[in-house]
Amino acid sequence: MSNTPLIDELVKGPWPSFIKDIKRTAEKNEMCKDLLNLLEMSYRDKKTHWKHGGIVGVRGYGGGIIGRYSDSPELYPGVSHFHTVRINQPAGWFYSTSALRYICDLWEKHGSGLTNLHGSTGDMVMLGTTTEHLEDIFTDLSEHGWDLGGSGSDMRTPSCCLGKSRCEFACIDTMAICHDLTNEWQDELHRPAFPYKFKIKIAGCPNDCVASIARSDCSIIGTWRDNIRQDDAAVAKYASGELVYGARADGKVDIKADVVDKCPTGCMSYEGGKLSIDNKNCNRCMHCINLMPQALRVGVDGGATILLGAKAPIVQGALLSSVLVPFIKMDPPYEEFKELIGRIWEFWDENGEARERIGEMIVRIGKGNFVEEVGCDPIPEMICEPRSNPYIFYEEYFEEE
Amino acid sequence: MAAPKRKTDIGPPHYDQMLHPAIKANYGKWKSHQNLKPGVLMHEGESGAKVYTVRGASARLISITTIREMCDLADKYCDGFLRYTSRNNVEFMTDKEANVEPLIADLKAMGVPVGGTGSSISNIVHTQGWVHCHSSATDASGVVKVVMDELIDYFTSMSLPAHLRIAVACCLNMCGAVHCSDIAILGIHRTPPTIDHDKLGNMCEIPTTVASCPKAAIRPAMVEGKQSVEVIEDLCMYCGNCYTVCPAMPIANPLNDGISIWVGGKVSNSRTKPMFSKLAIPYLPNTPPRWPEVSDAVKNIVEVYARDAKKYERVGEWINRIGWPQFFEKTNLEFTKYHIDDFTLASSTYNSSTHIKF
Amino acid sequence: MATVEEVKDYIFKKVESYAGKKQVKVPQMTQDVIEHFGEDNCSKKDVKEALRELIDDEKLVYGYFGGTTIELPHKEGSAN
Numbered sequence: 001m002s003n004t005p006l007i008d009e010l011v012k013g014p015w016p017s018f019i020k021d022i023k024r025t026a027e028k029n030e031m032c033k034d035l036l037n038l039l040e041m042s043y044r045d046k047k048t049h050w051k052h053g054g055i056v057g058v059r060g061y062g063g064g065i066i067g068r069y070s071d072s073p074e075l076y077p078g079v080s081h082f083h084t085v086r087i088n089q090p091a092g093w094f095y096s097t098s099a100l101r102y103i104c105d106l107w108e109k110h111g112s113g114l115t116n117l118h119g120s121t122g123d124m125v126m127l128g129t130t131t132e133h134l135e136d137i138f139t140d141l142s143e144h145g146w147d148l149g150g151s152g153s154d155m156r157t158p159s160c161c162l163g164k165s166r167c168e169f170a171c172i173d174t175m176a177i178c179h180d181l182t183n184e185w186q187d188e189l190h191r192p193a194f195p196y197k198f199k200i201k202i203a204g205c206p207n208d209c210v211a212s213i214a215r216s217d218c219s220i221i222g223t224w225r226d227n228i229r230q231d232d233a234a235v236a237k238y239a240s241g242e243l244v245y246g247a248r249a250d251g252k253v254d255i256k257a258d259v260v261d262k263c264p265t266g267c268m269s270y271e272g273g274k275l276s277i278d279n280k281n282c283n284r285c286m287h288c289i290n291l292m293p294q295a296l297r298v299g300v301d302g303g304a305t306i307l308l309g310a311k312a313p314i315v316q317g318a319l320l321s322s323v324l325v326p327f328i329k330m331d332p333p334y335e336e337f338k339e340l341i342g343r344i345w346e347f348w349d350e351n352g353e354a355r356e357r358i359g360e361m362i363v364r365i366g367k368g369n370f371v372e373e374v375g376c377d378p379i380p381e382m383i384c385e386p387r388s389n390p391y392i393f394y395e396e397y398f399e400e401e
Numbered sequence: 402m403a404a405p406k407r408k409t410d411i412g413p414p415h416y417d418q419m420l421h422p423a424i425k426a427n428y429g430k431w432k433s434h435q436n437l438k439p440g441v442l443m444h445e446g447e448s449g450a451k452v453y454t455v456r457g458a459s460a461r462l463i464s465i466t467t468i469r470e471m472c473d474l475a476d477k478y479c480d481g482f483l484r485y486t487s488r489n490n491v492e493f494m495t496d497k498e499a500n501v502e503p504l505i506a507d508l509k510a511m512g513v514p515v516g517g518t519g520s521s522i523s524n525i526v527h528t529q530g531w532v533h534c535h536s537s538a539t540d541a542s543g544v545v546k547v548v549m550d551e552l553i554d555y556f557t558s559m560s561l562p563a564h565l566r567i568a569v570a571c572c573l574n575m576c577g578a579v580h581c582s583d584i585a586i587l588g589i590h591r592t593p594p595t596i597d598h599d600k601l602g603n604m605c606e607i608p609t610t611v612a613s614c615p616k617a618a619i620r621p622a623m624v625e626g627k628q629s630v631e632v633i634e635d636l637c638m639y640c641g642n643c644y645t646v647c648p649a650m651p652i653a654n655p656l657n658d659g660i661s662i663w664v665g666g667k668v669s670n671s672r673t674k675p676m677f678s679k680l681a682i683p684y685l686p687n688t689p690p691r692w693p694e695v696s697d698a699v700k701n702i703v704e705v706y707a708r709d710a711k712k713y714e715r716v717g718e719w720i721n722r723i724g725w726p727q728f729f730e731k732t733n734l735e736f737t738k739y740h741i742d743d744f745t746l747a748s749s750t751y752n753s754s755t756h757i758k759f
Numbered sequence: 760m761a762t763v764e765e766v767k768d769y770i771f772k773k774v775e776s777y778a779g780k781k782q783v784k785v786p787q788m789t790q791d792v793i794e795h796f797g798e799d800n801c802s803k804k805d806v807k808e809a810l811r812e813l814i815d816d817e818k819l820v821y822g823y824f825g826g827t828t829i830e831l832p833h834k835e836g837s838a839n
Binding site for chain 1: 784785786787789790803807810811814815817820821822823825826827830833
């Protein structure tokens, strides 16, 4: 009889089973065996059996390793220490099989054999090792051209969508930007010196497949300044049904109803078989391009909108990023962007309270004050609407002569 | 004595070494794409080159055993290259159309569903849960497994009005920021930490414990002659930070921890602006190993949406059109006082109009 | 100008005096050091360099308490 009857229930069903996977890995790995036992205990008790640790790492780095200890070391010694190693992923999460096999071999030798591909921030997350393995893991990784990711109050590992490597929507070279920024800011990544964490995510277009607007303190989202490129012959093919919107089972496109009438700015019209776009009024929402990718394409004058401040709820409530710079060119070596971030970090360093994300600081001191301090001009693109309350703190007064 | 100098700060390997030759050759030169069928994309370059992508599901928590099997397939069909997506799917790319069907057959034989493209439910992004986290109110991988077992037909087809994105976070810290998902499943603690006064003085540094609370709800206190702390319960929002620094203050409470369901968020800018998810169900019981209440609740919302939404409408866009009263009516969910916000800027969520449907 | 050794010494003694009482974070320490030596004698960069040497030599280590701290090396985490 199995000693893990509860989690065994998760072996059933058509979706890939992590329990089945851990079980077959447990045949060769004691840590996996005890992990299953500990997990069974959580399923029985309806509570976690982990404690945080915190004070482990590799020499010189303040990030990349998360200490983790079980609350039942005497019952399940195999997982009494079960630390996480974050390995900085290659941009876009592309791998050669030889690179991945190297990581597997490393984790077979030094860890539980379990991973997350990938963690929420973007790293390769290697679950379960002990303190005495950490230096060896780090040495081995760096010998093979790999490095650790971030954790704690540092710049977290930047991540990005696959951008120009396989997507015609990409207005910026997300992978090149991600790789460059990661290398530029190695010190900020490995030696935490900020008031709190700082995440950067780079999306190639406003579809934002990496959720940068919801999940990163600094969202870099590709956009374009010129006109949507239009292929009238292909528009006609969509109209006739020769081309379809393949992402739906019933993909026949009704250009008037599905494209023009769904345009949020009403900047399109379709008359006499001719699709017209008033590009001046297009807000770059992507709907029409998503629907007819063979007929409509993003413009050629690409760059990025820079938004700041997204975070999860704790402490002051969840935030989405909001606009700081409506358009910035993102060509190497990205100096204008790096100088902007430098000014932002400088200001946050001096004014951020302990454990205050940049989004929370902006709300606390006022976005108007913040943009002034980091050297940007206040512009209406930064807000949904001007204030409706009259509580204005004027900074200039006339004095009697 | 200073330790010897080591190799540090070299950064990740360059992505260039990780790209399939056909991806490298067409980098920045893509013209368009087609979603040929669920889980299969074809990208076309300016040059006319074609690359086929097959997307498979993954549990995200995967072992080296599984990764090596994925590598075997990539060696067999994709010249030794593969990638993972932002929603933890695995993608195989090849310029050989003839490889697509055999690859799909091999994936299916391995137990990997193929799909997750277009108007589908893609993989559920999620957190560590009981597998590896000290502040989790529930498991994450287990909840994902049972919900996707229930919804798998929506992964392998493209029959929904639009994309539907589900996320699971096992507590309010939301490592997997779920707050902008079409459907968010959120583990919740509902009670302040308990304090083991006998152990606290020995196990924990009191100033550190006091300082750990983001709401300043913890104060030093003498309890029955022992140095300990007290918690101002009205201020606590169950983040578990104190437990992080002090194991004598466990936040987990098996009797009260549970799961809440949120709906209508999105991150894409398509048509409408990105939106937060809003509360649909304030509490469901924590019922491992298969959480039937949770998978039923999610399935119900998905099915009502699938029937009622118009083409291309995301869940949030659908609800904004029909209105929240109709959302609760159609989904047969109870509306309670907990649905009415009472945090910062709550008044901006009140209905100050006579726009009411009868 | 304060020398790196002077800055290191000041930081180490500060952290030592906080041990068991207060978790100190890098931005706070940086402000403290600059205030102590005066802006003209010590820059942010100097503090950074001093901290890096202290950590590389394992005189101090990074900790984590809802944000990164710097502290004296001690026994592993909450293992016990």
